[in-house]
Amino acid sequence: MEEDLISKKELLELTGISYGQLYRWKRKQLIPEEWFIRKSAFTGQETFFPKERILRRVHNIINMKGDLSLDELAEKLADTTSYAHPHLSLSAAQLLERNIVSLTTLNRFGDATAGGKKYTFEQVVHLVAVDGLLSKGEMNLDEADGLFRTLTKNTAKFAGKNWELFFIRKMGASFFLLAATPADLIFDDGTRLVSRLSLTDLVEQLNGKLN
Amino acid sequence: MNKQPLPDLQLTGITGGAGGIYDNVILEGVCKVNGAVRAQVIKANGVITFNGDATAEEMQANGKLKVSGTLQFGSMEFDGMMTIDRDLRGENCILNGMLTIKGDGELENLSGEGVFTVSGLLSAGHVDYRLQGQAKAGEIGVETLVIRKAGGSLWNKLASGLIPKLRTELITRSIEGDVLDLEFTTADVVRGGIVKIGQGCRIGRVEYLTELSVHPDASVGKVEKGGE
Known part of the structure; x- marks a missing residue:
């Protein structure tokens, strides 16, 4: 999968955190080991991170660490269900106002989910997933319909466990795959993995916007 | 956690013991512990081998210590030679x-x-x-x-x-x-x-x-x- 990477040095410059903080957070398992990607560069070995995810994570840590100790934070980050807001409900206006879901997505799928006017946390997560893929131009509206149906119907089966969404294409036909994490899937040669989203990422993205 | 007091593991001489959850683990001599150990306190003097992971809140050891897994502790004082495989x-x-x-x-x-x-x-x-x-x-x-x-x-x-x-x-x-x-x-x-x-x-x-x-x-x- 093609994902934008950011070098450790750029990350520190961009976020203003220090080497010590980064290592401390890693020790406290605030940043998963898998995000440290080693690559050889002209200066020798360098560490890179998945850009979008690490920036969001660092942002969230900085935001939350005022109220919580690092250990509490680690627990919160490790367990998605706990920092998901089970009782959260947002109205369509709030979703738009906080820039969580775009108007197009909401118009198309909003009615399908909401019996009333409020959206539950789970529904919001689904909307965010669909919205993200749509706005990146990675899938068309018909596929979005399919994805939204799949998510609505099936995510409850994971019963609070983490899942990942794989969106793949082969010969123009598209598929969605939901798998419990951690999952390593291997596809045959003609297959293109368009996108990979995990529940953790979605929830974190959402949390960043809610705080 | 359960309220029941945890047992102690005490080994002296050239002996071996089994892993498990303990309150105090006191090892003296040439001792070998097979299996993962979790304890409040580990005190070890001599030539000690942990065959597995070892976890302790507090650890004091002197001599030669080998851990064939991961060693985790709150605080440790150690004098001697230590080898950790993980x-x-x-x-x-x-x-x-x-x-x-x-x-x-x-x-x-x-x-x-x-x-x-x-x-x-x-x-x-x-x-x-x-x-x-x-x-x-x-x-x-x-x-x-x-x-x-x-x-x-x-x-x-x-x-x-x-x-x-x-x-x-x-x-x-x-x-x-x-x-x-x-x-x-x-x-x-x-x-x-x-x-x-x-x-x-x-x-x-x-x-x-x-x-x-x-x-x-x-x-x-x-x-x-x-x-x-």
Whole structure:
């Protein structure tokens, strides 16, 4: 999968955190080991991170660490269900106002989910997933319909466990795959993995916007 | 946790025991514990082998210790020779002697005197270590790091001229940290906020943010100031 990477040095410059903080957070398992990607560069070995995810994570840590100790934070980050807001409900206006879901997505799928006017946390997560893929131009509206149906119907089966969404294409036909994490899937040669989203990422993205 | 008091494990002499969850684990002599151990307190004197992981709130050990898994503790005081086949994780650690970690070392505070070898990453809050021989680490990532040379005897100085392995130095690929105060260190790259390169250092490349001082006896390849 093609994902934008950011070098450790750029990350520190961009976020203003220090080497010590980064290592401390890693020790406290605030940043998963898998995000440290080693690559050889002209200066020798360098560490890179998945850009979008690490920036969001660092942002969230900085935001939350005022109220919580690092250990509490680690627990919160490790367990998605706990920092998901089970009782959260947002109205369509709030979703738009906080820039969580775009108007197009909401118009198309909003009615399908909401019996009333409020959206539950789970529904919001689904909307965010669909919205993200749509706005990146990675899938068309018909596929979005399919994805939204799949998510609505099936995510409850994971019963609070983490899942990942794989969106793949082969010969123009598209598929969605939901798998419990951690999952390593291997596809045959003609297959293109368009996108990979995990529940953790979605929830974190959402949390960043809610705080 | 259950309210039932946990049993103690006490071994003396040349014996073996089974792993499990204990309150106190007291080992004296040549002891071998098979299986993972979790305890409040581990006290070990002699030649001790843990066949598996070991976890303790508090640990005191003297002599020779081998752990064929991961060692985790809240605080540890150790004198002697320790080999860990996997990772070492802990809060506070005072360590005199020889430490070999085949995986990564993660500690909040590390202080002591002697030699350490970490194959992977040594990640720590504060390290204050006095070297008595050749120490090695794959990489080091810290908040503060102070490396000094312990006052060696005359014999030590003579021997180190003949046998390179006895030369007192720290060898690592890279050191990254907020405050680095180094002596007798050989590294490819040193990156930090405040960096002090003391005598006997050989550094390929230094990147610093706020402050850098280099001892006249140190050799530094390339210097770069970051954060512009």
